[in-house]
Amino acid sequence: MLPVAAERPRKPIPCGALVVHALLLLCVAVIAFPLYYALVISTQTVQEVIARPPVLVPSGHALENYAEAWSRAKMPRLLWNSAIVAVASATGKIVISMLSAFAIVYFNFRGRAVVFWMIFVTLMLPVEVRIMSTYEVIGDLGWLNSYAGLTVPLMASATATFLFRQFYMTIPDELCEAAQLDGVGPLRFLFSFLLPLSWANIAALFVVLFIFGWNQYLWPLMITNSEAMRVVVIGLQDLIPRTGTHVPEWNVMMAAAMMALLPPVAVILVMQRWFVKGLVESEK
């Protein structure tokens, strides 16, 4: 087993722990402020929301706003659908990416360069750009308004493969050579050697992909035809009358937003140790 990454590098501090604390607190405050603001809005009435000067302390209407948001947006079904999309697309993507990255790094096969480019060309060209044609493809497959249609297209990008590739490149050759000397075949190498090393990577990726899947908007909007298949981000937009002829109830909307962002944020909070730890393994 490779040595685990150090818990904290013991560098002597340039300017004292107090300064660091102050700076960190400032960073936390700046980063947290928008969410705090949203939270405050979710507890106010509409008049308080648009009052000037802005009211920055929570008011007392949280319960009614949240209840309203819960029932109006039909939250349980939305949350369930979002969970399925997020988990399925994250898991699926991790599995296929791990396999491909492994093949690309650990095999010298004919056409490797072509495969490499084919996969990496998909980096981050968002669904929005190819949305009309992808819609037709899904329609042709008969996957409209289905979980398959919602999740599989999300797996078609190479970010996870990229990460696994980078990671595998840092694994010392000696490990592989030693395993081969021991008569270990490629699949066993993958599952018994690489996989244990990759858990932190996988955890981090899972967080990223879960969030990506959870926060999809345009794609689910296009291909879902029934209320039963909607995801939570769409349910949120439902609460804003975007025809611009009704006064938006921002407080209810923020309450719904709070409920919608709880799962992904919870995932980060729970997984944050692995999310941070060992995204890249140390070298010997």
Place this chain on the structure above:
Amino acid sequence: MAIICAALVAVALWLLPAAAGAKTEIQFWHAMGGQLGETVGELVRQFNASQSEYEVKALNKGTYPEVLTGAIAAYRQKNPPHIVQVFDVGTQTMLMSGAIYPVYQLMKEQEVAVNWGDFIKPVTGYYSKDGNLYSMPFNSSSPIFYYNKDAFKKAGLPDKAPATWKEVGEASKKLMASGATKCGFTTSWPSWTMLENTFPWHDQPFATNQNGYTGLDTKLLINGEFGQKHIGQLAAWQKEGVYSYGGRMGQPDPKFINGECAMLVQSSAVIGGFKKSITKFQWGTGQLPHWGAPYKKQNAIVGGGTLWVMKGQKGPDYKGVAQFMKFISEPHQQMWWSVTTGYVPITQTAIKNLEAGYHFKKNPEQWTALSQLSGTPTPNSRGHRLGNFVQIREAIETELENVFAGKKSAKEGLDAAVAKGNEILKEFAASVKQ
């Protein structure tokens, strides 16, 4: 043998009630979110409860453009909804699409009677071709003037909405001087209120070919003398703070709601929402301001949306669609819908009934909207029939932003908008040529 027969009978009995109880589903895609969406849901529930053969399923598919694009994508996949709510500016696109089942034809062929003559003229004028309605009027509104009564009192102004633009300017200056509000007025839906409706209101042509009704080689006319005068005045007022540009769609609303501006031009459809959310001050409504002589006072154009029926469904389904259309046009539903949402009642019967119930006395704002839609439209005020109108509106509003930001003069901005708009119209004509 007996057992098999018994089993078959049992299975048949088990399936039968299911088959008998199965209602035909009718998909209805709309763009009403928030409270409006709830009201649509209620309307649909009422219909479903009133008969047992059909079940309408209403689905909010996003904003108006998203609903339209979604319907198109679905249609191309041979899986469109039965009914789709399209906004006013999508009319030409729908008419030229070859994908719709005109409503008058539907009702005739399904032998469901609707009193077409009962609809008010501005509505039929907008959505008819050769005298027949192609889509079912549903949510119609017109842009009206809202004013803050408390601010007016503080500034020493009489308690009525200014009738002319000149009066608007003077009132604004008084309001600002007295400190009652920070700015005079703002406008929501800038293109719809300040151009698309202001032109017909003054009986001015918005585009050639009678605003696009009589031909596809249409060109915009908004950069003429009238357009320059109106937008030029708005730009000058923006500099003085009399007018405060607040963004597109309903974004400027908060300026009025929190008292920053004393006056607002917005759709009559927000009346319901305003009644709920404006508690700090009293407010009233008036007609869209007018420039006065030499311009005639004609009528405003309906905004909002209508319901279109898509081709490509199973034949028997259309009976249910027709019944739903009839349901929503009946006076009872018309009145309920109008009273609940603030959209204008669009049949004479509904209007008469509401009048008899003193509805308009109790809700004068709703009468304001209606009063702008009375009379017989002229070729300039029937409506707009421009292809890709969404893109055109986008081009217009972009240039308006340049004008109000002081980057272009009114003439330059309008000229640019017209150039881009004409290009878009040309592209549309080329894409639908036979």
Place this chain on the structure above:
Amino acid sequence: MKRAVFKNPILPYLLVLPQLAVTVVFFFWPAFESLRLSLFRTSPFGDRTFFVGLENFSKLLVDPDYYRSILNTFVFAGGVTALGLGAGLFVAALATQNIRGLSAYRTAVLWPYGIAPPVAGIIFLFMFHPSYGVLPYWLSFVTAYDFNWLLRGWIAMALVIIATAWTHVGYNIAFFLAGLLAIPASVLEAASVDGAGSIRRFRSIVFPLLSPITFYLLVVNLLFSFFGAFGVIHAVTQGGPGGATEIMVFKVYKDGFIGLNLGSSAAQSVILMIVVITLTALQFKFVEKKVTY
């Protein structure tokens, strides 16, 4: 590159098959479809198509709006990447110092990453709102300048850059943290024993060791903001005011989705795809040389 490999004729193909299948079906097939669409003029409902060759492309190349969207994209991508990476590295470096309560701090800066871009956008829209937002309100005590993003394009651009960077900074922090923590303490101690100051240490040891992470984040951030940061702009500015925040990706959506001009939208998609491929190729060819594994 790796020298240790497995020799197996069939297995690699089987391993890449799932991903290739998904890529072909959901990337290449729609991509070719877009390519095809870009050569036609299509009626909104798709019932009439006319072959127009490269006319959609030539129209784009003379359209000042298109060039503006390209410029906006570069400004936007540059801003988001610089802000995201800079802030990310700064916070990560702070969070690896030898102080107490580190994991609490780390948690506190990571979670915004979970917030959906449209939601983040709307929150920032609130904060920047000229009528009832906190930021213009506070700024009004400092300066008389009208911070109205509805009229001043650069403010709208700043708004979307900050909102987008905000949602992504947690991602960058996480990766930087991982990279910083992976640097063995022994290496750093050895360097300080050798008399290297902390800045020098950072430059010659930490930064090079961080380079795989930095490279990865640079690629991801640039690509994300170039092509993927759609949610914020869609939810907040819709490309306005006057097209000031209309980036290429948004224009593709706007022209195709709202304007129903499928031909031009497809042409823009094709151009974007070419740019992605070129950028990715360049990044791998040149930047990766400098990366030390």
